[in-house]
Structures are given as C-alpha cells and as structure tokens.
Amino acid sequence: MLPSLLPILLLALILPSRVSSDSNPAASTLYLSETGTTFSLNIPNNSSDVYIYFSSPAYSWFAVGAGDKMAGSLMLIMYPSANNKNVTVSPRIATGNSEPTFAPEIQISVLPGTTIFNDSFVLNAICHNCRSWNGGSLDLTAVSQPWMYAFGPAIDLYSDSPEAPLRRHREYGYFTMDMNQATGLGGVPIPSTSMNGARLVGDVVMDGDKASVTHGILIVFAVLILYPLNVILVGFFKSMKFHVVFSIIIMCFILAGFGVGIYVSGEYNRSKHFTSAHQIFGFIIVAIFIALAALGGLVSRQRRVQPTPASDAPRKASTLELAHTWTGRGVWVLAIINGGTGLKFSSSPMHTQIIYALVTIAIALPLVIVYSIMWRRRRVKKEEEEEDRDVVLQAYYATQPKQEVYPAQGYPPQGYPPQQQQRW
Ligand SMILES: *[C@@H]1O[C@H](CO)[C@@H](O)[C@H](O)[C@H]1NC(C)=O
Ligand SMILES: *[C@@H]1O[C@H](CO)[C@@H](O)[C@H](O)[C@H]1NC(C)=O
Ligand SMILES: *[C@@H]1O[C@H](CO)[C@@H](O)[C@H](O)[C@H]1NC(C)=O
Ligand SMILES: *[C@@H]1O[C@H](CO)[C@@H](O)[C@H](O)[C@H]1NC(C)=O
Numbered sequence: 001m002l003p004s005l006l007p008i009l010l011l012a013l014i015l016p017s018r019v020s021s022d023s024n025p026a027a028s029t030l031y032l033s034e035t036g037t038t039f040s041l042n043i044p045n046n047s048s049d050v051y052i053y054f055s056s057p058a059y060s061w062f063a064v065g066a067g068d069k070m071a072g073s074l075m076l077i078m079y080p081s082a083n084n085k086n087v088t089v090s091p092r093i094a095t096g097n098s099e100p101t102f103a104p105e106i107q108i109s110v111l112p113g114t115t116i117f118n119d120s121f122v123l124n125a126i127c128h129n130c131r132s133w134n135g136g137s138l139d140l141t142a143v144s145q146p147w148m149y150a151f152g153p154a155i156d157l158y159s160d161s162p163e164a165p166l167r168r169h170r171e172y173g174y175f176t177m178d179m180n181q182a183t184g185l186g187g188v189p190i191p192s193t194s195m196n197g198a199r200l201v202g203d204v205v206m207d208g209d210k211a212s213v214t215h216g217i218l219i220v221f222a223v224l225i226l227y228p229l230n231v232i233l234v235g236f237f238k239s240m241k242f243h244v245v246f247s248i249i250i251m252c253f254i255l256a257g258f259g260v261g262i263y264v265s266g267e268y269n270r271s272k273h274f275t276s277a278h279q280i281f282g283f284i285i286v287a288i289f290i291a292l293a294a295l296g297g298l299v300s301r302q303r304r305v306q307p308t309p310a311s312d313a314p315r316k317a318s319t320l321e322l323a324h325t326w327t328g329r330g331v332w333v334l335a336i337i338n339g340g341t342g343l344k345f346s347s348s349p350m351h352t353q354i355i356y357a358l359v360t361i362a363i364a365l366p367l368v369i370v371y372s373i374m375w376r377r378r379r380v381k382k383e384e385e386e387e388d389r390d391v392v393l394q395a396y397y398a399t400q401p402k403q404e405v406y407p408a409q410g411y412p413p414q415g416y417p418p419q420q421q422q423r424w
Contacts, residue, residue: 074130
C-alpha cells in the first residue's frame with residue numbers, strides 16, 4: 001500500500017507550484033525583441049475557439065499568418081481603428097504573393113482590454129473558427145506549426161473597416177509554434193516579453209513596395225523633369241533631331257513606368273481589376289502620349305514634304321503642329337494630375353503627397369510664366385511687324401502719284417499712259 005502511495009505524496013508536494021502556473025491560460029508566445037512585439041496563442045481544450053494576445057508598437061499594420069507561404073494562409077491583420085484608440089483585426093486569406101482578401105466567414109471578437117495606448121497596440125481577441133478555413137488548417141498536434149509575420153510600411157492607416165487597403169510589407173519573417181504547449185486551459189494569454197514555445201526560422205527579410213515606387217519615379221521623372229526640358233530645349237534650339245531623340249527617351253520612360261504599373265496592379269485588391277480612376281486615366285494618358293508621338297511624326301513628314309521657305313518671315317504653324325503642341329500641353333497637365341491621384345491611390349504618406357504637389361508647382365509655375373512672357377513678346381513682335389508693314393506700305397503709297405492712291409477720280413487716272421502702251 002505504502003509504496004504505491006509514495007508517488008501520489010510526491011506529486012502532492014510539487015502540485016501547489018504546478019497549480020499556480022496552471023491557473024494561467026496555456027500559451028505559446030512569439031516575442032520579437034527588436035520591435036517589442038508579442039504574439040501569443042491559446043488553444044482552449046474545452047471549445048473550438050482560439051484566443052489571441054498581441055502587443056506591439058503601433059505600426060501601420062502587423063500581420064501573422066498560418067503556414068509558410070502566403071497562398072491559402074489565414075492571416076490576422078492588425079491596424080489602428082479610425083479614431084486611433086482601438087485595434088481593428090481583419091482576417092484575410094491570400095491567393096498568392098499579393099494583398100490578402102478579407103474573409104468575412106472568420107469570426108473574430110475583440111475583447112475588453114484592447115486598446116492603443118502610448119502608441120502601442122494591445123489586443124485581446126477570440127476567434128471562433130480559426131482552426132480551419134477555406135484553404136488550410138492549424139495542426140494542433142504539431143510541435144512546430146509554421147507561421148509568418150509581417151510589418152506594414154510607415155504610412156497612415158486608420159480604419160474600422162476589415163477591408164482597409166494595405167500597402168506591401170516593409171519586412172517579414174517566419175517562425176514556428178508549439179501547438180501542444182498552446183493547448184490547455186482556455187483564455188487570453190497573459191502579456192509576456194519572452195519567446196516561449198516559438199522559434200524564429202531564418203532572418204527577417206527586408207522588403208517594401210519597390211515596384212510601386214519604381215512606377216512612380218519612372219513616370220514622374222519623365223513627366224516632371226524630362227518633358228519640360230524637352231519643351232524648353234526645343235523652344236530654344238529649334239533642333240527637330242534633338243527633339244525626336246529626347247521624345248523617344250521620354251516615351252521609353254513612360255512606357256516602362258506604365259509596364260511596372262500594370263505589374264503592381266496585380267498585387268493589390270484595389271487595383272487588380274483595373275477599375276480605379278488612376279488606372280483608367282493612366283491608360284487614356286498613355287494612349288494620348290502615343291497619339292502625340294504619331295502627331296509629331298506627321299508634323300516632321302509634313303515639313304520634309306513642304307520645306308519651310310528660306311525667309312525671315314515668321315513661319316505660320318500648321319494645324320498639325322498646333323494639334324501636336326496643344327495635345328502635348330494638355331496631356332502633360334493630365335499626367336501631373338494623375339500622378340497626384342496615384343499617390344493617394346497607393347496610400348502614400350501625406351508628406352510624399354505634399355512634396356509632389358510642391359515640386360509640381362515649383363516646375364509648372366515658372367514654365368507658365370516663361371510661356372506667357374514668350375507669348376506676349378511674340379504678340380508684340382507680330383503687332384510691331386504689322387505696324388512696320390503698314391509704315392512701309394504708307395511710305396510706298398506716298399511715293400506713288402496721288403491718283404493711284406485715290407483712283408476714284410476716274411479710270412484710267414489722268415496722266416497715266418494709255419493702257420495699251422503698258423509693258424510688263
Ligand atoms: C476596443 O473595442 C473593444 C471591443 O469593442 C472594447 O471591448 C474595448 O473596450 C475597446 N477599447 C477602447 C480603448 O475603446
Ligand atoms: C511609453 O512608451 C515608451 C517607449 O516605449 C516608454 O519608455 C514609456 O515608459 C511608456 N509610457 C507609459 C506611460 O507606459
Ligand atoms: C483543460 O486543461 C486544463 C489545464 O491542463 C485542465 O485543468 C482542464 O481539466 C482541461 N479541461 C478539459 C475539458 O479537458
Ligand atoms: C472553457 O474554459 C475556460 C477557462 O476555464 C472558461 O472561461 C470558458 O467559459 C470555458 N468554455 C466553455 C465553452 O466551456
């Protein structure tokens with residue numbers, strides 16, 4: 001009897017300490033020391049729920065996803081609420097390496113204690129059906145269930161909507177979690193700042209939305225820098241060869257930027273269907289640029305066929321030339337406006353939008369001023385030339401016999417030789 005009681009007695013001796021730790025919900029915890037980010041998971045043994053505790057400095061968004069690749073992964077995306085006082089949790093499922101899409105069938109309840117305090121997220125939540133989803137499931141017996149995490153970029157994102165448009169992660173990484181350790185007494189895991197039942201896999205990967213930035217830089221460089229240079233240089237040097245070469249370079253930048261833009265569109269929910277104003281106007285503007293190039297080609301052909309007469313008289317612009325010039329000016333303004341809508345569309349930071357507006361004004365205003373001065377000068381010159389012509393004409397008339405100027409006295413005027421004697 002006694003020998004069989006001994007283990008029970010021994011157990012009773014160590015039990016009090018076990019009980020105190022057992023009064024806390026079971027949990028596995030990922031702790032990222034660099035950012036002070038905690039993500040803890042609890043798998044209650046008396047229900048099919050999943051409890052979540054999460055805390056982190058309030059970046060634009062933070063995400064954890066089950067699995068080791070985005071496609072088919074259930075992701076929980078956390079970002080500040082519209083009033084920046086609470087945490088919005090958005091369950092999403094990705095179809096590939098692109099923005100995941102809101103999965104309304106996943107039911108997550110945000111629990112009391114959730115807040116944004118001192119610029120930090122604190123989230124207590126319960127998910128009622130996170131153990132399996134359309135496309136995957138958690139392996140609750142796994143000692144190393146694969147997971148991913150990601151941080152959003154430094155942009156303003158405040159939304160109560162679970163479908164808020166995101167911007168591609170600034171960095172991401174992989175980890176595994178011991179799901180056995182997470183399973184037991186149910187409840188929101190207590191806050192912790194140490195790795196427990198989780199392990200990082202590999203190093204953090206620095207990322208960022210390079211394609212969007214490339215798209216913007218290529219087109220802005222072409223439209224805001226090269227394009228005005230082209231117009232100014234052609235205005236001063238009047239070299240058509242130079243203008244053609246420069247225009248081809250600009251066209252290459254625009255088409256490359258356009259191609260990158262189409263590629264980026266596939267990464268985001270808001271752009272993958274090509275229905276936004278920025279994209280539709282983008283297509284129209286590129287079509288106008290191509291038409292502009294075609295008009296330019298027609299103008300240069302027209303000039304070759306009808307060479308300008310070698311005279312000092314100001315050449316009158318043809319209808320084609322006027323169309324080329326005004327299409328060029330119009331499409332430039334449209335492209336600049338579409339640049340602004342693009343910055344808004346891609347949720348670029350406010351300071352980027354302000355810088356864009358200021359740079360645009362700084363470039364456009366002097367151009368408009370230079371142009372209106374040139375236009376005024378040309379008008380004045382034209383008037384002067386007309387005046388000069390009048391003066392020359394009057395001088396000419398003055399040298400002629402009065403009769404010719406005032407032929408009303410009868411025809412042929414007196415003093416004129418008889419017509420038949422005229423020799424031409
Ligand atoms: C955040 O929302 C949750 C759920 O509605 C609520 O329990 C909590 O008190 C809210 N926190 C703040 C700071 O308003
Ligand atoms: C707020 O956060 C900062 C930096 O994380 C920390 O030093 C400070 O103690 C916090 N303040 C409060 C009131 O928690
Ligand atoms: C759940 O786990 C806790 C802690 O291990 C235990 O005390 C409890 O009896 C378990 N409940 C069920 C329903 O298995
Ligand atoms: C499961 O256990 C937890 C912790 O004891 C308790 O708070 C919760 O109400 C239980 N849930 C169900 C469905 O029994």
